[in-house]
Amino acid sequence: MERVIIFDTTLRDGEQAAGGSLNVQEKLEIARQLEKLGVDVIEAGFPFSSPGDFEAVKLIAKEIKTPIICGLARCNPKDIDRAWEALKGAKRPRLHVFIATSDIHLKYQLRKSREEVLQIAREMVARAKGYTDDIEFSAMDASRTEPAYLYQILEAVIDAGATTLNIPDTVGYAIPAEFGELIWGITQKVPNIAKAVISVHCHDDLGLATANSLEAVKRGAKQVECTINGIGERGGNAALEEVVMAIKTRKDFLNLTTGVNTEQIYKTSRLVRELTGFVVQSNKAIVGANAFRHESGIHQDGVIKMPITFEIMNPKMVGIPASTLVLGKRSGRNAFRKRLEELGYDLSADELGRAFTTFKELADKKKEIDDRDIESVIKQELRTITEVYHLDSVQISCGNKGVSMASVKLLSPDGQSIADAALGTGPVDAVYKAINRLVRVPNTLTEFSVKSVTGGIDAIGEVLVRIESGGITYSGRGADTDVIVASAKAYMNALNRLLIARKASR
Numbered sequence: 450m451e452r453v454i455i456f457d458t459t460l461r462d463g464e465q466a467a468g469g470s471l472n473v474q475e476k477l478e479i480a481r482q483l484e485k486l487g488v489d490v491i492e493a494g495f496p497f498s499s500p501g502d503f504e505a506v507k508l509i510a511k512e513i514k515t516p517i518i519c520g521l522a523r524c525n526p527k528d529i530d531r532a533w534e535a536l537k538g539a540k541r542p543r544l545h546v547f548i549a550t551s552d553i554h555l556k557y558q559l560r561k562s563r564e565e566v567l568q569i570a571r572e573m574v575a576r577a578k579g580y581t582d583d584i585e586f587s588a589m590d591a592s593r594t595e596p597a598y599l600y601q602i603l604e605a606v607i608d609a610g611a612t613t614l615n616i617p618d619t620v621g622y623a624i625p626a627e628f629g630e631l632i633w634g635i636t637q638k639v640p641n642i643a644k645a646v647i648s649v650h651c652h653d654d655l656g657l658a659t660a661n662s663l664e665a666v667k668r669g670a671k672q673v674e675c676t677i678n679g680i681g682e683r684g685g686n687a688a689l690e691e692v693v694m695a696i697k698t699r700k701d702f703l704n705l706t707t708g709v710n711t712e713q714i715y716k717t718s719r720l721v722r723e724l725t726g727f728v729v730q731s732n733k734a735i736v737g738a739n740a741f742r743h744e745s746g747i748h749q750d751g752v753i754k755m756p757i758t759f760e761i762m763n764p765k766m767v768g769i770p771a772s773t774l775v776l777g778k779r780s781g782r783n784a785f786r787k788r789l790e791e792l793g794y795d796l797s798a799d800e801l802g803r804a805f806t807t808f809k810e811l812a813d814k815k816k817e818i819d820d821r822d823i824e825s826v827i828k829q830e831l832r833t834i835t836e837v838y839h840l841d842s843v844q845i846s847c848g849n850k851g852v853s854m855a856s857v858k859l860l861s862p863d864g865q866s867i868a869d870a871a872l873g874t875g876p877v878d879a880v881y882k883a884i885n886r887l888v889r890v891p892n893t894l895t896e897f898s899v900k901s902v903t904g905g906i907d908a909i910g911e912v913l914v915r916i917e918s919g920g921i922t923y924s925g926r927g928a929d930t931d932v933i934v935a936s937a938k939a940y941m942n943a944l945n946r947l948l949i950a951r952k953a954s955r
């Protein structure tokens with residue numbers, strides 16, 4: 450069976466999605482998990498685009514050893530030089546250069562002729578090749594490029610040293626049969642194609658990204674670019690979990706394989722969801738909350754009699770643990786540790802101690818604790834988020850008559866306890882105003898959402914906020930059985946990220 454190269458671009462195209470904002474440490478954490486997942490290539494960022502991206506690519510290049518680490522650059526010398534600067538510490542670096550090739554982009558965006566673009570592409574690939582052997586070239590908007598011109602430019606960049614040719618469906622416009630034809634055409638019409646690997650990069654504007662990617666591998670592509678949970682520009686990119694599980698589940702038809710350890714999929718999906726703040730819809734294939742839940746009586750009956758009746762994949766294959774233990778107030782440290790191990794957490798004694806304390810506090814408030822509770826609260830405790838300000842306490846008074854009032858106590862960076870109070874139109878407004886009086890960073894709250902992690906009156910409330918400051922968006926998450934406390938935690942989390950990012954860019 451032929452192996453498809455899985456190129457993960459969660460940290461580049463995924464993070465590029467509106468509202469995406471990961472800091473350097475969060476990117477490294479995701480890269481570590483992608484390495485465990487077994488992807489072949491990690492596109493770690495676009496170094497020229499921001500100092501944060503540069504630092505993240507540099508750090509990931511230094512720390513992550515098994516996959517190839519890739520950095521994106523436009524076809525211009527400054528971009529390429531900067532990308533190489535970030536990548537050069539990698540064990541296996543890849544420079545990825547791109548330029549648009551469709552007449553629409555040439556005419557309206559680049560304002561250049563086909564000959565000029567061909568010349569630039571050739572020269573810039575040669576420049577990149579001066580740094581490293583592993584060069585990927587992307588013909589942006591390839592699916593709307595005249596095929597004859599696309600073949601010509603691909604032939605030229607292979608001659609200049611490109612080893613991977615990426616064919617993006619940049620605007621998610623292609624239809625599977627048509628996209629497959631384009632890939633097949635490349636295998637037939639580009640004379641030196643045997644010297645390079647064909648890659649595809651499909652966007653999901655019409656919901657066809659996975660279908661287009663699979664059709665492409667049937668017709669000659671050997672690398673698929675994708676993101677965890679399908680995050681990315683606009684409708685997103687082909688979802689890694691869909692592409693990989695389709696290849697695994699339908700190996701009878703596709704006769705292909707990947708190097709992905711599918712049992713790490715669920716954990717990776719949760720991590721990306723949590724750090725990016727991009728919610729995964731319940732009916733999302735493979736990783737949505739309902740992906741393996743059977744509601745109708747007929748389906749439940751079938752699954753009880755024989756899972757294969759309605760289940761084409763076993764949830765264990767993607768790392769969704771089959772819960773047997775229900776944890777509660779009287780559960781001991783051993784049962785707790787065992788549950789965490791089943792969920793894929795490998796904790797040090799100190800981390801286990803801290804997590805167990807948080808678990809016990811939660812168990813005092815909530816009768817039964819399931820996996821979703823554990824992941825929501827415990828994981829938050831485990832991650833050592835560098836905090837500038839720490840939320841110490843929050844008190845509110847609110848109701849249907851009169852204004853709401855909140856008092857908040859924080860620990861400031863020098864360890865001082867600082868407190869203030871504020872009035873607001875509601876309890877969250879009052880809490881946020883009190884925090885603002887203490888932290889004093891101008892920002893606008895652009896998104897606020899609350900959801901319950903599980904059912905029941907004692908459920909944990911999970912709050913996601915996004916704040917905007919200086920043109921950059923920062924997300925924050927908080928979880929607690931009290932939604933006002935969760936709201937305060939989420940806001941503090943976003944503010945801390947903002948403050949840390951500012952400090953790093955100074």
Ligand code: KIV
Nearest residue numbers: 547587589590617619
């Ligand atoms: O969608 C696209 O065309 C891209 C390229 C930069 C590869 O993301």
Ligand code: ZN
Nearest residue numbers: 462619650682
């Ligand atoms: Zn893209």
